[in-house]
Amino acid sequence: MQVLSGRKKKSNEEIIEQIIMEQYNQYYRLAYSYVHNEPDACDIVQNGAYKALRASHTLRSQEYAKTWVYRIILNEIFNYLKQPRFESYESLQEKQAGEVGDVGDECSRIDLQRALDSLPEQEKVIVTMKYFEDKKLDEIADILNENISTVKSKLYRSMKKLRIQLADDPII
Amino acid sequence: MEDYRLEKEHGKARREEEFKALKAGYLKQKMSQEQLRNLQLVINQAKEENRRERNKARQIKGAVGAAAAILAFVILPNTSPKVAYAMEQLPLVGELVKLVTFRSYEYEDEMHEAQVEISKLVAEQISKDGRQQKNLNKSTAEINEEIDKLTAQLLEDFQIHVREELGYKELIINSEVIVSTPEYFTFKLSCYQSEASGYETNYYYTIDLSTGKRLKLGDLFVEGADYISEISSYIKEQMQRQMAENQGKIYWINSEFEDMDFQTITGDTTFYLNEKGNLVIVFQEGEVAPMYMGIVVFEIPSEVLENIRK
Known part of the structure; x- marks a missing residue:
């Protein structure tokens, strides 16, 4: 048992609220990268935050709180995508391609965006967390409840699919 | 050949640049002030609902606590935290095995509350089948030891929490006979711990009375x-x-x-x-x-x- 002499221990609720208020943009960005629109991304963050707080009494270990909230948000995202009213990637991508003219660099960046979007959900999460959010592999493994080697191999596979080999890549 | 290699190199570099641009685009997404305010509202609502639920739970517990306090007074004339060896036998549950409240421990101050009842299984020595009796004795002893270990750890955590003034903590442990038939005897050990938020773990123990052995799923x-x-x-x-x-x-x-x-x-x-x-x-x-x-x-x-x- 951890001893915090003189300092009152924070309640789960306080800790979870604090984490959400520190990380909400991170959750939002991640949600946005899946749903590609503001209202849905906001809904996801709000629902996730609500569920996390309402369930705060079920958090077993406060050390685990950050990972726990992140998991709830991820679940929220994936459940959102499963809803039938939600548009498929393909239709979204077609729309995007239509909106932006096929002009030079912009065009190939959209290709890359499409390639990223067409990765399996979990692979996309790993790439996003690793390279966009700069999370460490062990943290990603914790969030996904996977072992590090699985995360590593999925990351490797996805980067191959994206045909990217980053110069300063520490894992490959 | 050389051209091909150069072109490939070039393509790779370009793709890296694009990837970086994607990252920049990704990181640009932020919630607006208004969206943040809405999030804050949702958070406050969740906290308010939590608070209401906690109050409700406290009221119900208060009512139960009053009855329990009278009982506790009979067993423990002393209200200071101490362990009582009650050996109070509960009504007979099953012919061969009994669940008996062995110790009870109650503690309450402003920040901490414990209501712990530690029960043990007692195998009656009435079986005519020597092997069955031996198995019964062994199963009950084994289960009792497991309960001892589990509850001792929880109680110790609670006591450290009180001693070190680590804030609000509640501990409730009790057992309940789930099923008692001529064939099976099952009881549940329920452990609830809370530090402003709580979680529960339930353990189930089943004895097959025909053999006296602990029942495994495969059996x-x-x-x-x-x-x-x-x-x-x-x-x-x-x-x-x-x-x-x-x-x-x-x-x-x-x-x-x-x-x-x-x-x-x-x-x-x-x-x-x-x-x-x-x-x-x-x-x-x-x-x-x-x-x-x-x-x-x-x-x-x-x-x-x-x-x-x-």
């Missing part, structure tokens, strides 16, 4: 039957059905995190037999569903297992 089925697959697939079906019917229910199944998904029960999965004799599979908090789903149980209808149950 229920005929030799060689693949009960694990049968039960697992029924549970998966139920999970999916419940999720389809109720948006609020979430189980780890068919999610994107395959490794996290519920795959199968094991021979050591927690279970008990209910009063109908049906098998009930128990999953602790967080085992097959998000923590907020709490402890989840699945009753397996007898039809599902009729071909393989002993």
Whole structure:
């Protein structure tokens, strides 16, 4: 048992609220990268935050709180995508391609965006967390409840699919 | 050849640049002030609902506490925290095995509250079958030792919490006989811990009274039957059905995190037999569903297992 002499221990609720208020943009960005629109991304963050707080009494270990909230948000995202009213990637991508003219660099960046979007959900999460959010592999493994080697191999596979080999890549 | 290599190099570099641009685009997404305010509102609402629930729980507990306090007074004339060796026998439960409240421990101050009843199994020495009696004695001793270990640890945590003034903590431990038939005796040890938020763990112990041995899941089925697959697939079906019917229910199944998904029960999965004799599979908090789903149980209808149950 951890001893915090003189300092009152924070309640789960306080800790979870604090984490959400520190990380909400991170959750939002991640949600946005899946749903590609503001209202849905906001809904996801709000629902996730609500569920996390309402369930705060079920958090077993406060050390685990950050990972726990992140998991709830991820679940929220994936459940959102499963809803039938939600548009498929393909239709979204077609729309995007239509909106932006096929002009030079912009065009190939959209290709890359499409390639990223067409990765399996979990692979996309790993790439996003690793390279966009700069999370460490062990943290990603914790969030996904996977072992590090699985995360590593999925990351490797996805980067191959994206045909990217980053110069300063520490894992490959 | 050289041109091809250069072009390939060039393509690679360009793709890296594009990837960086994607990252920049990704990081640009931020919630607006108004969206943030809405989030704050939702957070406040959740906190308010939590507060109301806590108050309600406290009121109910208060009422129960009053009755318990009278009982405690009889057993413990002294209100200071101390362990009472009560040896108070509860009504007879089953002919061969009894659940007896062995010790009770109560503590309450402004920040801490414990209501702990530690029960033990007592095997009556009435069996005419020497082997059955020996098994009964062994099973009860084994279970008692497990309960001792579990509760001692929880009590110690609680006492450290009080001593070190680590803030609000509540501990409730009690046992309950779930089923007592001529065939089986099952009781539940329920451990609830809370530090402004709480979680519960339930343990089930079943003794097969015909042999006197502790009942393992596999013992229920005929030799060689693949009960694990049968039960697992029924549970998966139920999970999916419940999720389809109720948006609020979430189980780890068919999610994107395959490794996290519920795959199968094991021979050591927690279970008990209910009063109908049906098998009930128990999953602790967080085992097959998000923590907020709490402890989840699945009753397996007898039809599902009729071909393989002993």
